[in-house]
Amino acid sequence: MQLRRSAPALLLAPLASAFYLPGVAxxxxxxxxxxxxxxxxxxxxxxxxxxxxxxxxxxxxxxxxxxxxxxxxxxxxxxxxxxxxxxxxxxxxxxxxxxxxxxxxxxxxxxxxxxxxxxxxxxxxxxxxxxxxxxxxxxxxxxxxxxxxxxxxxxxxxxxxxxxxxxxxxxxxxxxxxxxxxxxxxxxxxxxxxxxxxxxxxxxxxxxxxxxxxxxxxxxxxxxxxxxxxxxxxxxxxxxxxxxxxxxxxxxxxxxYSANIQWFSLINSAIVVIFLVLTVASVLVRALRKDIARYNRLDQINLDDLSGTSALEDGVQEDSGWKLVHGDVFRTPSHPLLLSIFLGNGAQIFVMAGFTLCFALLGFLSPSNRGALGTIMIILYTFLGIIGGYTSARVYKAMQGEKWKLNIALTPLFVPGIVFSTFFLLNLFLWARGSSGAVPFTTMLVIILIWFVISVPLSFAGSWLGFRAPAVEPPVRTNQIPRQIPPPTTYLKPIPSMLLVGILPFGAIFVELHFVMNSLWSNRIYYMFGFLFLCYGLMIMTSAAVTVLMVYFLLCSENYNWQWRSFLAAGTCGGYIFLNALIYWVSNLSLSSLTGHVLYIGYSLLISFLFFILTGSIGYFSSWWFVQKIYKSIKID
Known part of the structure; x- marks a missing residue:
């Protein structure tokens, strides 16, 4: 049984055997x-x-x-x-x-x-x-x-x-x-x-x-x-x-759990991710190097040299694609307040998930210490409110948002409010059935107290630091009049592109997600945190690579609305997770009451919503880094 654990955990086992963790002596x-x-x-x-x-x-x-x-x-x-x-x-x-x-x-x-x-x-x-x-x-x-x-x-x-x-x-x-x-x-x-x-x-x-x-x-x-x-x-x-x-x-x-299946799935996903990242990198590097060299060469043409007229005309004719939208690519997107709130909470969830998996991988969340995983997730999310507030404020300030007070207030309230409200409504069904799984009212008050006493003030402090920091300046100026966007090709339309981008990160975690679902609903102990940590890393790389590739094609088609598109496309992974939950519901469950169906669908929606924000934020920030890099590399008059 020990051999099926991850290699990092085995390497650290001699260090961990010298003491007992708190609560499990x-x-x-x-x-x-x-x-x-x-x-x-x-x-x-x-x-x-x-x-x-x-x-x-x-x-x-x-x-x-x-x-x-x-x-x-x-x-x-x-x-x-x-x-x-x-x-x-x-x-x-x-x-x-x-x-x-x-x-x-x-x-x-x-x-x-x-x-x-x-x-x-x-x-x-x-x-x-x-x-x-x-x-x-x-x-x-x-x-x-x-x-x-x-x-x-x-x-x-x-x-x-x-x-x-x-x-x-x-x-x-x-x-x-x-x-x-x-x-x-x-x-x-x-x-x-x-x-x-x-x-x-x-x-x-x-x-x-x-x-x-x-x-x-x-x-x-x-x-x-x-x-x-x-x-x-x-x-x-x-x-x-x-x-x-x-x-x-x-x-x-x-x-x-079958370690052979997990290793096979992990290796298969890793190979796919490596080929995907290498393909994206080679395509983008070759294409961008060619584009940047051409664009910078056109800027050096001497307009007074008549002999260069034909070359200039040829160059202008070739000057198409992503450079043409340089005056609109950093234009403020629609609903910047909502996007900044989602991105702030996505960054908070991203860091919380990373720290939680690291603690679990190192053995600090022993299965014998009941509830340790849930407790550490709540504590981390609470104290990482400062990261959520800071990220939301920096993004909103870079988008030149004006409702900064509303941004400060909604960042720690909007997404957690949706999660808590859904959790509370589902809890009402358990209360109505007299289930012991219903969270006591006093525990609800404790959660609200932790939320408003610790998380909200930390988020306010992060937002204050974010708004005081200098705004992230775009490498190019934004035109006053927005450019007209030509009709997109079929695969670059919103729905097809979202479905194509979201399926790849979901494929990287599909097998491990099945084991997690079995543990969650079948009253089994999940312990394969080594595999889960690696799958989390593969999901991050896949989400980033495929979203960057979509944004590049989007900009080449002279569509500069990449902000929401990158977030929604990568966030579609959450939609696939919900679809997988529905398939599991039909094939593996035979619930006999309405309450059971409502609870399963409700909690599945809640998990999918959090994944939507997490993967969407990964897609947005990787695309933002990519767009910043390419437009810093060209000369704009």
Missing amino acids: PTSYKKDDLVPLTVNTIKPAAGPDGPLRSVVSYDYYTPEFGFCKPADGPKDVSESLGSILFGDRIKTSPFELKMKHNETCKTLCKHAYSGASAAFVNEGIRNGVSLNWMVDGLPAGQRAIDQVTGNPYYNPGFFVGQETPEGKTEFNNHYDIFIEYHEVSGDPDHLRVVGVLVEPYSRHYTGAVTAESCQRPPPPITLDEAAGTEVTFTYSVYWLPSSTTWATRMDPYFYP
């Missing part, structure tokens, strides 16, 4: 010490042979499920902001686990299910909801085999019940808990939990529960939706010694 136990078993939300999961049927999660102690509670009531376990936003609701449980102390068929509690509760639980079983426990912070799972690669792994969580071929639902009320432990340096007083497996069973107890009751296979129990059913919950605990060390205890939980 190991806990050592002695024999008979209590080992905490905490419970998380009840989440839907896709079965090995079936699609995901729901995306609505529930609190573990939802009354309809009737699971046993601690004698003094369940207590909340502190969580990070990212963990809460991703739907974790961790609480204490009534299970008593003592280190190296086996238990057999221990009764937990009894619960009488009414007909309504039975119908609710049976519907959850048909939708594939699963329990999510943690022992010493380690997810409890089941052994599974990947259907494609044949590799074994631990699948986090286990189903509440199962549906029989006859259409009946069996409710799991007994749990065999297998806990693997490791002795540190052979010291029996330093025992650490390194693995947790749970095998759930459905058992219909007719008499007193004894140790023999768990040895013989009793008939399964089904919840009667008409008369109700009384259920006895039991569990057994088995402690198993293991050679697995604490530092590698999460490895079996990593879903065995």
